[in-house]
Amino acid sequence: xxxxxxxxxxxxxxxxxxxxxxxxxxxxxxxxxxxxxxxxxxxxxxxxxxxxxxxxxxxxxxxxxxxxxxxxxxxxxxxxxxxxxxxxxxxxxxxxxxxxxxxxxxxxxxxxxxxxxxxxxxxxxxxxxxxxxxxxxxxxxxxxxxxxxxxxxxxxxxxxxxxxxxxxxxxxxxxxxxxxxxxxxxxxxxxxxxxxxxxxxxxxxxxxxxxxxxxxxxxxxxxxxxxxxxxxxxxxxxxxxxxxxxxxxxxxxxxxxxxxxxxxxxxxxxxxxxxxxxxxxxxxxxxxxxxxxxxxxxxxxxxxxxxxxxxxxxxxxxxxxxxxxxxxxxxxxxxxxxxxxxxxxxxxxxxxxxxxxxxxxxxxxxxxxxxxxxxxxxxxxxxxxxxxxxxxxxxxxxxxxxxxxxxxxxxxxxxxxxxxxxxxxxxxxxxxxxxxxxxxxxxxxxxxxxxxxxxxxxxxxxxxxxxxxxxxxxxxxxxxxxxxxxxxxxxxxxxxxxxxxxxxxxxxxxxxxxxxxxxxxxxxxxxxxxxxxx
Amino acid sequence: xxxxxxxxxxxxxxxxxxxxxxxxxxxxxxxxxxxxxxxxxxxxxxxxxxxxxxxxxxxxxxxxxxxxxxxxxxxxxxxxxxxxxxxxxxxxxxxxxxxxxxxxxxxxxxxxxxxxxxxxxxxxxxxxxxxxxxxxxxxxxxxxxxxxxxxxxxxxxxxxxxxxxxxxxxxxxxxxxxxxxxxxxxxxxxxxxxxxxxxxxxxxxxxxxxxxxxxxxxxxxxxxxxxxxxxxxxxxxxxxxxxxxxxxxxxxxxxxxxxxxxxxxxxxxxxxxxxxxxxxxxxxxxxxxxxxxxxxxxxxxxxxxxxxxxxxxxx
Numbered sequence: 001x002x003x004x005x006x007x008x009x010x011x012x013x014x015x016x017x018x019x020x021x022x023x024x025x026x027x028x029x030x031x032x033x034x035x036x037x038x039x040x041x042x043x044x045x046x047x048x049x050x051x052x053x054x055x056x057x058x059x060x061x062x063x064x065x066x067x068x069x070x071x072x073x074x075x076x077x078x079x080x081x082x083x084x085x086x087x088x089x090x091x092x093x094x095x096x097x098x099x100x101x102x103x104x105x106x107x108x109x110x111x112x113x114x115x116x117x118x119x120x121x122x123x124x125x126x127x128x129x130x131x132x133x134x135x136x137x138x139x140x141x142x143x144x145x146x147x148x149x150x151x152x153x154x155x156x157x158x159x160x161x162x163x164x165x166x167x168x169x170x171x172x173x174x175x176x177x178x179x180x181x182x183x184x185x186x187x188x189x190x191x192x193x194x195x196x197x198x199x200x201x202x203x204x205x206x207x208x209x210x211x212x213x214x215x216x217x218x219x220x221x222x223x224x225x226x227x228x229x230x231x232x233x234x235x236x237x238x239x240x241x242x243x244x245x246x247x248x249x250x251x252x253x254x255x256x257x258x259x260x261x262x263x264x265x266x267x268x269x270x271x272x273x274x275x276x277x278x279x280x281x282x283x284x285x286x287x288x289x290x291x292x293x294x295x296x297x298x299x300x301x302x303x304x305x306x307x308x309x310x311x312x313x314x315x316x317x318x319x320x321x322x323x324x325x326x327x328x329x330x331x332x333x334x335x336x337x338x339x340x341x342x343x344x345x346x347x348x349x350x351x352x353x354x355x356x357x358x359x360x361x362x363x364x365x366x367x368x369x370x371x372x373x374x375x376x377x378x379x380x381x382x383x384x385x386x387x388x389x390x391x392x393x394x395x396x397x398x399x400x401x402x403x404x405x406x407x408x409x410x411x412x413x414x415x416x417x418x419x420x421x422x423x424x425x426x427x428x429x430x431x432x433x434x435x436x437x438x439x440x441x442x443x444x445x446x447x448x449x450x451x452x453x454x455x456x457x458x459x460x461x462x463x464x465x466x467x468x469x470x471x472x473x474x475x476x477x478x479x480x481x482x483x484x485x486x487x488x489x490x491x492x493x494x495x496x497x498x499x500x501x502x503x504x505x506x507x508x509x510x511x512x513x514x515x516x517x518x519x520x521x522x523x524x525x526x527x528x529x530x531x532x533x534x
Numbered sequence: 535x536x537x538x539x540x541x542x543x544x545x546x547x548x549x550x551x552x553x554x555x556x557x558x559x560x561x562x563x564x565x566x567x568x569x570x571x572x573x574x575x576x577x578x579x580x581x582x583x584x585x586x587x588x589x590x591x592x593x594x595x596x597x598x599x600x601x602x603x604x605x606x607x608x609x610x611x612x613x614x615x616x617x618x619x620x621x622x623x624x625x626x627x628x629x630x631x632x633x634x635x636x637x638x639x640x641x642x643x644x645x646x647x648x649x650x651x652x653x654x655x656x657x658x659x660x661x662x663x664x665x666x667x668x669x670x671x672x673x674x675x676x677x678x679x680x681x682x683x684x685x686x687x688x689x690x691x692x693x694x695x696x697x698x699x700x701x702x703x704x705x706x707x708x709x710x711x712x713x714x715x716x717x718x719x720x721x722x723x724x725x726x727x728x729x730x731x732x733x734x735x736x737x738x739x740x741x742x743x744x745x746x747x748x749x750x751x752x753x754x755x756x757x758x759x760x761x762x763x764x765x766x767x768x769x770x771x772x773x774x775x776x777x778x779x780x781x782x783x784x785x786x787x788x789x790x791x792x793x794x795x796x797x798x799x800x801x802x803x804x805x806x807x808x809x810x811x812x813x814x815x816x817x818x819x820x821x822x823x824x825x826x827x828x829x830x831x832x833x834x835x836x837x838x839x840x841x842x843x844x845x846x847x848x849x
Contacts, residue, residue, distance in 0.1 A: 036542055110575045115583065116811070122587055126594045133598045137605055137704065140678065362699070413675070418698040429677040430669060430702055436711075442595070443708050455591050463584045466576025473577060484551070488544060495541020499844040506848075 006068070011522040014051075017071035018515030021048050024074050025508040032496050033505075040228035042494035044220055047075035079220040085490045086227055087241070090234035092486060094309040096479035097235045101314025103472035105173060109331055110469055112165040115462050121335070124158040125342075125442075125454055127151050132439035135412060139432035140368065145407035148435075152346070152381055153399045159339045163332055163394045170328040174288040174319035175272055178390055183272045188288050188319070191236055191312045196267040198233045199251065199259050202226060206248060207262030213247065237268075238309030254306040256292060267293045268303075275299040286320040326468030334461035336394040341448045342441075343382040343397060349438045350403075350411055351379040358434065364415035365434045368408040377402055378409040410435070549836035556829035563822045566813045573811060586810050593803050595708075596796045602704040603793045606714040610786045612666040613716065617779045620661050620722070624742055624775065627654050627749065628768045634753050635762040648753035655746040659689060662722050662743070672718030674700030681718040682743070687728045687751075689743050691719040706792045712785050716778045723771075732757055742771040 025046045035041040051070030114120045131144075131151040138144045167176070175183030183189055205226045212219035226249075230241055233251070239258065242250045251259040258266050270290045290304055290312070291297025297304075304320070307313045321329045348356030351373050352365035364372055373379040381403060385396020403409045413431035442454065449457040566572060576583050633639070634647050662672055662682045669677035674694025681693050694700035696717040703711040723741015728734070734751030738744050745767040752760040 107575070107577070110577055113576070115576060116571075116573060116586055116590075122591065126591060130594065130598050133602065133705065137602065414699070416694075416698050419695060429673075429675055429679070431675040433699075436703070436705065439705065455587070459584050459587045462576050462587070463580045466578075466580030466583060469575075469577035470580060488548075491541045491544040491547075492539045495543055497540065498542045502844040502848065 008526075010054075010068075011525075012519065014069075014071035015515050015519035015522060017051060017073060018518070019512060021046075021072040021074055022508045022512040022515060024077075026505065026512070028077055029501050029505050029508065033498065033501050036496040036498060036501075040224050040231075041496070042079040042081045042220070042224050043496045044077050044079050046077055048072050049075045076218055077220060078218060079223065080494045081223070081227075082490065082493050083243075085486060085493065086231070089483065089486045089490065090231055090241070092479055092483045093231065094234045094238050096476060096483055097311045098309045098314040098317075099472050099476040099479060101311045102318045103469060103476050105169065105315070105318045105328070106326060106465070106469040106472060108169050109166060109328055110465060112162055112169065113331070113462060113465065119158075121158055121162060121338075122455060122458060124151075124155045125458070128155045129439055129442040132435050135410075136432035136436035136439055138430075139412035139435060140429050142407060145368070145410055145412075149381075149399075149404050149407050149410060153404060155342070156339075156382060156397055156399055159335055159394055160397070163335055163392070166328055166332050166335075167395075170287070170319055170332075173315050173328075174286065177272050177274060177287050183270070183288060186288065188290075188312060188315045189270055191315065192268050192270045192290065195233065195236050195312065198229050198236075199267055200264055202229050202233070202249075202251060203259045203262055203264040205229065206259070210248065210262060234310065236310045237307060237312045253303065256303070269293045269296055271297055273299055286316065288316070288319070290316065326465055331461065331465055332392055332394070334457075336392045337449065338454060338457055338461075339394050339397065340384075341446050342454060343384065344448075345441050345446075346438060347380045347382060349434060349441075350381050352411065352415075352434070356434075356437075358414050361416070361418050362414040363417050365411040366413040366415050366431075367411045368413075370413075372415070373409075373411050378406075378411075381410075545839050546836075549832065549839055552832045553829065553836060556825055556832055559825045560822065560829060563818055563825065567815065567818050567822065570813050570815075571811055572813050582810050586807065589803050589807055589810075593800065593807070596800060596803075599706050600793060600796050603706050603789045603796075606704045606706070606712060606789050607786060607793075609666050609671055609714050610782050610789070612664065613671055613714075614779060614782050614786070616661050616664040616671075617721075617775055617782070620658055620742065621772065621775055621779075623654050623657050623661070624768060624772050627651060627742075627746055628765060628772070630654075631749055631761055631765045631768060634749075635758055635765060637758055639756075641756055644753050644756045648750050651746055651750045651753060655689075655743065655750065658722060658742055658746060659684060662718055671715055672721060674698075674715070674717055675702065682722075682724075687725065687747060689725045689738075689747065691724040691739075693718050696720045706789065710792075712788055714785065716782060721775065721778055731755055733760055740767070740770070741774065742768070745771050 025048070028044050028046045032043050049072065051073045053067035054070050055067065115122060117123070128151045131148040135144050135148040170176070171179070171182050171186065173186055174188050175186040205222055209219045209222050209226065212222060230249075230251075233239055237253065240252050242252065244250070244261075248261040249259075250257060250261070253268075256266065258264075258268075268290055269292065270288055273285050273287055273289050275285050285299060286304060289297035289299065289302040290307060291302045295301075304316055307316055317325065318327050319329075320327055345355055348354040350356070350365070352358055356365075358365060366372060367378065378400065380400050383398045383400055385391075385393055389396045412433075412435040414433050445451045445453060446457070452460065565574065573579050573583055573586065630647050630651055634644065639647070659682045663680045664671055670679060670681045670693070671677070672693060673679055673681045674696075676693045679692045681691065683690050683692055694717070696719050700715070700717050701713040702715045703713050705711050719739055719741070721741065723739045723744035725736055725738040725744055725747045727737040728747060728751065729736075730751060732755040734748060734755055734757070736744055736748045736751065738747075745764060748767065749761065749764045752764055
């Protein structure tokens with residue numbers, strides 16, 4: 001029979017280790033409970049293992065009972081975390097925030113357009129043509145003439161009001177190149193600042209994590225914080241995260257490196273696109289350009305094309321000008337085209353030329369006093385903006401104030417050359433035939449609008465807006481469901497369950513008590529031995 | 535979805551999100567019930583909004599057409615009445631002409647007939663100057679000018695000549711207009727010069743005014759043969775008047791039929807608009823009750839979850 005020689009206080013140390021292990025576990029539970037409501041917190045677990053058994057394996061062998069355990073020891077504190085779930089959530093949140101930004105903005109656009117409503121453009125158009133019909137029946141009635149020109153003015157102001165409100169929305173998102181300092185107050189600018197702050201913080205955290213890692217500990221809370229920052233970043237822009245073998249991460253936008261480990265390589269910059277100021281009402285570039293601070297963006301070279309997700313992507317998309325998508329600009333252009341078509345025809349009829357030339361045998365148009373329209377005075381109802389006007393034309397139209405103040409100047413009548421002297425030229429009184437033609441514009445197919453009537457064109461524009469908004473809303477809803485589902489799974493992995501912690505707390509408390517009891521018992525044994533000898 | 539492990543926060547978050555869902559449904563129904571409208575923004579239902587815009591535009595246009603039709607009906611009725619009165623005068627004049635052509639009259643009787651024809655002429659001119667709603671309806675476009683003016687024995691037409699565009703029209707449907715007036719000179723003729731004769735000659739355009747002027751002069755000349763010829767003139771004039779009246783009658787018919795069609799169609803369109811846009815109140819309110827109940831239930835569940843914890847059961 002072999003004798004295993006134990007050191008005298010062998011048991012004390014084992015009990016002590018037991019106490020320590022249970023105490024550490026309790027501290028970790030303490031930490032978990034304290035952080036039950038902390039955003040992004042992953043619950044932590046103490047990893048316990050057995051101590052190295054005694055004696056160690058050597059060449060000298062004892063004919064004895066074998067190795068004796070040396071209590072427990074703490075391997076480390078690990079967090080329950082699933083990096084794959086995180087990556088999935090980042091991807092889906094990115095898409096969700098994009099659609100949310102788009103749908104929120106388009107909903108604002110819908111509010112401005114305000115259809116169906118009595119105060120919308122459709123009703124204004126109807127009222128204008130109604131007034132034309134009435135005028136054609138009573139062209140000698142000054143009150144009815146006044147009403148007609150006021151409805152013409154109302155039509156213009158309704159269009160302009162809507163266009164201005166839409167421009168305001170666009171400015172609040174991507175700034176207005178014609179007004180200094182609007183970019184700095186825009187949502188895109190603020191989002192870029194947020195992104196840059198996040199990049200800085202991630203780089204800093206990377207540095208701290210490396211330091212802790214290097215000393216052999218697990219920087220659990222720092223890792224949690226970094227994961228949270230990465231998620232916030234992905235909500236704003238579609239960056240990619242790459243993990244290196246050493247556990248360090250790099251953050252890239254496309255192929256552009258932004259953060260590598262502890263180093264903040266580059267940040268984002270956003271500038272006003274000065275290339276957008278031009279008189280051509282069709283071309284108008286994206287008002288804001290995003291690029292790297294190291295190579296500032298220009299109209300020719302910028303990163304707008306690769307920012308396709310996140311809040312910034314959504315804002316740039318809906319505030320930009322991509323053909324075939326519903327943007328604020330596309331709605332404004334529709335209003336612009338519509339009003340220009342209306343005003344051209346109305347002006348032509350007022351002047352009696354172009355599309356407004358009277359049918360044979362009539363050779364001109366006349367106002368209430370039998371006068372032909374005079375250039376610079378009453379040949380137009382709507383003055384278009386001068387050439388070189390820097391905005392969409394809709395913003396620059398004005399009503400002819402001469403005609404507004406003197407409705408007799410509206411040319412309701414035809415000039416009939418077949419009427420002989422002494423009544424030559426003018427038919428007076430009830431000739432409203434020119435205005436009757438204006439009233440018929442409401443049902444005329446306009447080539448410039450793709451062979452649609454005014455209101456059909458408007459209806460199509462509104463329907464496109466509605467569909468675009470609906471699509472964005474539905475995508476956002478679907479993505480929200482996906483994100484919710486993934487978040488739930490993540491919570492099930494890393495969330496703290498108070499009941500679980502309570503039970504564990506009791507468990508480790510009992511363990512601690514038991515180890516303490518063992519310590520006391522061994523102490524008694526020691527006392528007995530000592531007392532026996534002494 | 536069954537989850538094997540549930541964190542404490544998750545139960546609460548899930549409970550809150552269910553409550554939020556109920557609240558947003560209630561909010562949407564609230565808006566619908568308060569406004570009575572199903573569609574308050576294009577994205578609610580773009581296809582049906584397009585339909586709605588189309589129908590309301592058509593209804594507005596139909597309202598305008600109806601107004602036009604009413605104006606047309608009123609004026610045509612006035613013209614019709616005037617022509618009826620003129621026909622009565624023409625009948626009387628014809629009788630006088632027949633009597634004059636009889637040959638058994640003495641010069642005093644001829645003189646008396648001539649005086650009566652003169653007064654009939656005056657009535658015709660007055661009827662030719664009929665005005666409705668402040669307009670001289672037989673003047674073509676020159677409705678602020680009296681249609682006929684008398685100077686001596688000349689009766690001049692002052693309106694738009696029938697050789698030029700004189701028809702005033704109203705639009706009653708998309709590409710349909712209806713003329714509502716007839717030309718005074720075509721209707722009643724004109725006298726630009728006279729010569730007492732005998733034989734009396736009258737220059738101008740044929741018509742009742744021309745015929746009566748000639749008749750008066752012939753009677754004053756006791757010219758029986760000329761008076762006999764005048765009877766035929768008056769017969770022709772009566773036909774002209776009847777023809778014009780028939781034209782106006784046909785137009786009146788067209789206007790009334792169109793108006794009836796518009797009124798019938800309006801009923802259909804109103805129903806269509808209501809189907810698209812109106813909220814079914816009873817359905818909405820009962821759905822609202824349903825959601826309110828589920829809202830209260832989810833609040834109840836949430837409060838229970840929040841209160842239950844293992845801590846309550848330990849010691």
